[in-house]
Amino acid sequence: MFADRCKPVRATRPPVVLAAGRRQTGAMRDATVARLDYGYFVRPPDEAGPEPSPRPCLGYLVDHPEARLLVDTGMGTDPEVDAYYRLHRIELPDALARLGLRLDDVDAVANCHLHFDHCGGNPLLSGRPIFVQRVELEMATTTEGYTLPELVDAPGFRYEVLDGEAEVLPGVFVVPTPGHTPGHQSVVVRRRDGTVVVAGQSHETAMEYGTEVLARRAAGEDAHAMADLRLGPEWVARLQSFDPARVVFAHDRSVFEP
Ligand SMILES: [Zn+2]
Numbered sequence: 001m002f003a004d005r006c007k008p009v010r011a012t013r014p015p016v017v018l019a020a021g022r023r024q025t026g027a028m029r030d031a032t033v034a035r036l037d038y039g040y041f042v043r044p045p046d047e048a049g050p051e052p053s054p055r056p057c058l059g060y061l062v063d064h065p066e067a068r069l070l071v072d073t074g075m076g077t078d079p080e081v082d083a084y085y086r087l088h089r090i091e092l093p094d095a096l097a098r099l100g101l102r103l104d105d106v107d108a109v110a111n112c113h114l115h116f117d118h119c120g121g122n123p124l125l126s127g128r129p130i131f132v133q134r135v136e137l138e139m140a141t142t143t144e145g146y147t148l149p150e151l152v153d154a155p156g157f158r159y160e161v162l163d164g165e166a167e168v169l170p171g172v173f174v175v176p177t178p179g180h181t182p183g184h185q186s187v188v189v190r191r192r193d194g195t196v197v198v199a200g201q202s203h204e205t206a207m208e209y210g211t212e213v214l215a216r217r218a219a220g221e222d223a224h225a226m227a228d229l230r231l232g233p234e235w236v237a238r239l240q241s242f243d244p245a246r247v248v249f250a251h252d253r254s255v256f257e258p
Contacts, residue, residue, distance in 0.1 A: 018126040030190050031171065033196045035248070036095040038074035041085035041117065055251040057117050060198045061099060062189050064169050067107035071187050071198045072250060073121030076148040081116060092121030110174055112200025112250060113181040114140035114150045126156030131174055136183020173242070177180045177202040177235045186239060194245025202235075206254035209247055212236050213256070 036059040043053040059072035061208045074092045110131040139154045166174050171190035178184050187198040202247045203209040212232030219226040247256040
């Protein structure tokens, strides 16, 4: 079911519906992307600037005709971490229930990266393939303090280790988007009425992403006058090459639309 393929393709234009999807039948079935609410935490001042900053923790369920792929599984739990971040967790089974789904309905997992707030529910999904970049898995399993160790190494875990971009389901691509972590990855979901990019924590906010997209456009239109604009990483162009109708994020409810 899950093959390492890479076939970049152009998408059609919006509108696209970011809505919960139940399995449908018939030839016209299209993949849907639904948001899951895993709760929130508060970044303390020394991490987020002069003031504490509450952030949502969001996941996305890709309901594809061949499989349900869950992008991020919520926040792990640890007394010290919970207190430090004033964390209010919605457990994975409860988050799924809001979409009318159970743990058994999830066929595969892709974590944008393996920090504790993105793979907290992975132990509940053991046996399911977990798509991860090799460099991310190595970091998470060898670097002290990188994540909660029990979230990345437990009996029954079944990693599908990727070295770069891969088409993991027809029209569903995992694309490396390093920066926040060396092995950060995003998930691109081609849909007939518009591609959705689940960009995870590639950017903290939709506005940051949009700023880099516009900077690239401006520099392309007038390289001389716009030479001082910060373009951001090269992979922003790769994500944009899918012509996304929507780009969604792990810690921002706002959505980038071109
Ligand atoms: Zn995060």
